[in-house]
Amino acid sequence: MTNNQTSKQIEGIDPILVTIFQRTFRAITDEMSISLTKTTRSPILCEAKDFVTGLYDEQGNMLEQTENLPILSFSLGPVCKEIIRQYGNDIQEGDVIIHNDVFSMGNQNNDVAIFKPIFFQGLLVGWSAAKGHQADIGGAVQGGYNPNATEVWQEALRIPATKLYEAGILRKDVWNLIFANIRLQMVQEDIKAQIGACTLGERRLAAHVKKYGLDVFLRHKIALFDATEKMMRSEIQRIPNGSYLGDSRVYYDGKHPGSQFTIQAHITVEHEDITFDFSRSSAQTKGFVNGTYTSTCSAITLTFLQMVDPNIPHNEGMIRPLHYVVPEGTILHASYPAATTFGNHLCPQVADAIFKALGPAVPDRITAGWNHLLCSLFTGNHPVTGRKYVDICFLGLKGGSGALQGCDGYDHIGMIDASGGVLDQDYEMYEHQTPHLLRKHEYLQDSAGPGKWRGGMGTYTEIELRGPDTTMVVFGDGDVEPNYGLFGGKGSVLNRITLDYPNGETVVPKSKDIIDNIPHGTVYKQIAGGGGGYGLPAERDTLSLANDIGNELISLEQARKEYGWKQ
């Protein structure tokens, strides 16, 4: 059958119903997502929305997902297939399966998934799933980011696919075993919330199958996959055939100061198919700066989705024309039992390599470099409440996105792995929930990479750290090499974190570091850089430039030096 015919009516398929199915699947995963936002406790979940909800068919094919944070989104399907392979016929109604294992398709140790099988008249028809970044997952360091780790067990508790409930009965011993190895009670509550969201998805999909009947459901599901595949294929067709190369660098593995690694994308476009081959990337590191197969595939997918029609539904059909080659043993797919917690944060470099590779082919679809993540996580005791707190400092980490043809970058958006899905804490709530005082959180003047279209603005954040027992874990990158501009545009400023101690000493942490016993009154300062610019700065439209100068986003000095401003 040629593609021209697929849009015609196929026997037994109601094309209208296909659209309705897609809308319904999306409504279900959205509803699951709202439920999780409202019930979870860890700010990483309910404030920053570091989770994904999805529905899959009986073979683990993606029906739809709500991707609050894209980087952990595209590993649910592969894990679902892994579960089906592992359990075979031993899947019953009422089962709840938990999973985080990065050596069986998990993307990151902290990203824990819950799956529930969905049955119709005794027959397995699909799965609902929710995966979220947990506040703790055991291992040597609270919060999971251990820059000293060299093996997975120093990072986390490994949970291969395990039944928490069997046919509706809680396996109390299994539950206890798992949570005896996780520090915070909160994680149990958040897992309960994930199970709740999956139950919601289970009920709604089962009701949908009942309403239309199994046969109609199956046939229209396939038609939906086919139609979506066709959309993706026609997008790929707009990229000229060819073979494209792009690379980027990763700095410091947490173990060896000065260490440097390369990520290389070799992209082949053949008509309606695209292959992303990262075989030529560096070998895996000895530290925790290593990707997993699914974190890398997610990074590839989310980057490519930014280059195509944003309205393509997210289901199995969307992925079919995308092909991934990420060999084991590379920095993007470390072999057992490597430490890998940093792997999600290789996404910016993977994105850079893809954009750089495809730039010459589709200059209107790529962006200049986004700001790379540099992040800190604080733990300590709150002197007023007497409680322990864990806080990822989202306030400090959000830099700008890269500019693209015809459009400035997005200011203060944060890393590309989240693409504006992660929010700052509210300033006033932050000062209630931690003992610290937020002194400044503003755009940083001249942080946008200059260009005809400038990069998104970076930020400057200053916090007075208060209270006893403050520990800071730092993880990230972007403090060595400036991000890139395109077609004459320039890069932005580097990321930087400093601690000014009350005794006058200044400490600059490494990009992967743990610093404890930070004294009360220490001032934390962070620069999150902007995005890279696109096109020659001298060609920037005068009105936009005048506005940026008037708004003090660009100084007169930078305007004169970079943009040739004459006034």
Add this chain to the structure above:
Amino acid sequence: MKYKIGIDIGGTFTDLIAIDGKGNALVHKILSTPHDPSEGFVQGLRELAQMAQMSFPDFLAQVDGIVHGTTVATNALLTLRGAKTALITTQGFRDALEMRRGVREERYNNRYVNVPPLAPRHLRFTVDERTESNGNVIKALDVADLEPIVAAIRKQKVEAVAICFMHAYRNADNERKAVEYLRAQWPEGHADTPFITASHEVLPSIRFYERVSTTVVNAFVGPIVSRYFHKLLEQLREIAYHGPLLVMQSNGGVVSPDVVTKIPAVTVLSGPAAAPTAGAWYAQRMGWANCITVDMGGTSFDAALVVDNQCITSTDGSINRYRVALPSLDIVTIGAGGGSIGWINQGGLLQMGPQSAGAMPGPVCYGRGGLLPTCTDADVVLGYLNPGFFAGGHMNLDKVKATKAIDQNLGQPLGLDTVQTAAGMYRIINSNMAQGVRQISIERGFDPREFLFIVAGGAGAIHAGEICRELEIPMFLVPNVSSIFCAAGMLLGDLKHNYIRSFYTSFSHLDKNRFLELFMEMEARGLAQLAAEGVPVSQVERRPVLDMRYQGQYHEVQLDCDWHDIVNLHLTAIFDAFHTEHNRQFGYSLREENTEMELINLRLQVVGMVEKPKFTLSGSAALSASEARKEWREIYLPGSAHMQQVPIYDGDLNICGATLHGPCIVEKVTTSILVPETHDCQVDTLGSFIVYQKGMESVLGLVELGTIHATTE
């Protein structure tokens, strides 16, 4: 013969309703006058006088109250034509307003840009002052620091100034000092005097972004709304109207214009807020405590909820991506309307909207140059709309053009015939609207099947049957005055004043005196305001709300409480209610675990109950169904998927008590109702159309309504 008048001024039409003491209604609709809406206001009154066959002064002398809904603030926000606005805020936080916490709503769309800030960065000034989270001032404001800012404001000819300082909800000393200083810099009432507003006056609650955004929105719409009401009051004085004027707020209540000119942001949803208010009244009258109101217009579809006779309010709202955290009715708006355009995506799948042909060029069948097939075109092709009787025959619809557009753009590529394609368009837009209803009900933890479904607005009644089928809602109601439903709703709104005080504490450390003090202070303010509006204390209701959560959670539940429980500190009753509510919304509670609970905000809504007008249907004696039948026409039956001849009834005749058997169409000048083949329709004593699944009469208690003796064909 005293009249109460409701006037709803929208972007296109101004709807008016006048009701006399016996419940007789005069209903009128004129074109709006967007350059100066007060013109249309007065013109509408004049025309009502003519309809009442009275001289204008005589008529006005008989009017003892006007309630007004306005889209002045809404449109300023939608079109970004508000005041030139400055913001003064705490040093270090110049960009909170523009950053919006760093969200990009469309994750994968790199061309999706941020909204322009309502106060641009060069008009955002910071001052060196600071209050801590416990209310302690660590840096007092030095008003001398405001001098250069005042100079800049003068130089830049700023029209509105918002002031928002960190933790001002807890201690507003610094903010108050700044406001007093600023207001003293300009003579009151002078043309150059900017509109000045501070966060502790607008929304004294925790969460800086919500507060700064709401305060700036208030400033941005302030001068325009103030000017409008100034002008309107002047015009009303000129025509010698001396009765009261009340304004509809976003929260579904009404207030006097002086409150609106201080906090104009309370009117950002002034128009649509009336629909659920009217819905609550209709539902209650029929013995229902719960209803969903839907309003399908040209480009958008609004859905709202009434639970236990109360409209659901929310503080999560935003308009045009600008956050307004004042309590307002929870209204979900999606891009589906008569003008929604049908198109085929790259995967070959049919889609409807959100792009809309609007009123210009409009649907293809309007013959005003529209070329793309819309929902209305599909409705014509399917026989639901009568090409010769659209808007009562004032406008002819071109069915041939509609057919051609559907065939060429959609039918041929899909390989479907005209009717199949139009039916597909019909189903998809219905499915989209059903998702909107699902969002407002199921996602808020409510089962829509337990709600009376009320359809306002012209196009909705053709689609309601299918929306209900998708959600398994057994019946829907189309009010007789559906097209001016909102204007009628305005007469049903009580006076409502909302107050909020942040009080962040765990219950185990609750300072009970302060808790009571804050409530008493809010109550006193509310009573004083209502007294000024002429409401006696006996007519006042107090509705307290506690924003609570389990310790460790981030998102709070707004718990409706009993005033009695609050003043008597019946905490156990409050805790019990909280567990129950948490369980209802999220499927679990931590009652057994005895988990500590926290308080975030105290809220009080002080309500002055107003007397509701009576609605009755006047005119000739009721006709039977067959007497009201005007013709037969072929329409598409959505359930059995084929075209069939069905009777068409004249819905503008008095057919109270009649039962109309589906399938059929009821045509009114302002709306058409599709009664599907699976449904029947009864007409109640107010002339409302109740469409229900066949055989459900007794279940729904409809027998009671057929008091005028039901006639069947």
